Amino acid sequence: MTGRSSLGERERVVRRLQAARVDDRISHDTFVRRLDLAFTARSQDELDWLLADLSQPTWATRAVGAVSRWTAQLGSAWRDPRTPRLLLPLRGERMTLGRSRRCDCVLGDTTVSRLHATLRNVDGAWWLRDEGSTNGTWINGRRVAGTVEVQPGDELLLGRAHIVLA
Numbered sequence: 001m002t003g004r005s006s007l008g009e010r011e012r013v014v015r016r017l018q019a020a021r022v023d024d025r026i027s028h029d030t031f032v033r034r035l036d037l038a039f040t041a042r043s044q045d046e047l048d049w050l051l052a053d054l055s056q057p058t059w060a061t062r063a064v065g066a067v068s069r070w071t072a073q074l075g076s077a078w079r080d081p082r083t084p085r086l087l088l089p090l091r092g093e094r095m096t097l098g099r100s101r102r103c104d105c106v107l108g109d110t111t112v113s114r115l116h117a118t119l120r121n122v123d124g125a126w127w128l129r130d131e132g133s134t135n136g137t138w139i140n141g142r143r144v145a146g147t148v149e150v151q152p153g154d155e156l157l158l159g160r161a162h163i164v165l166a
Helices: 006-022 028-040 043-053 059-082
Strands: 094-098 119-121 125-130 138-141 145-152 155-158 163-166
Touching: 006 028, 028 043, 028 163, 125 138
Parallel strands: none
Antiparallel strands: 094 119, 119 125, 125 145, 138 155, 155 163
């Protein structure tokens, strides 16, 4: 066991724990537990133990993280302007979406069912219902089961057809 830890050493550990939390290398609960332990540690060994599984990011891991963030931003920038917008009408109670020409919003994608989904306006709120489609309906990455409320800005996926509600 090494000697008693100084306030400066504790602060160094806290900064490393904060950085690990920001980088999602530890959970919030783990961060809080280790923070408590850092302030009650009696020795440098105890402080070192709190950081034992948190290696300092190397230039390579920082570079990989930066490239990963950049590719996500590039993908978003590439996809967003090309994603069709579906304007929700101010008036009207119902809008059908599907491949059939009888639908209010006709989608030419073969993964879209003839009558894929229905949007309904109830008291100023829009509700989406999957009409038993083959390939499913998704809102913001979650599959629609039953009827869900939607709002402008929500991402709608019908089969492989991607639409943003506006």
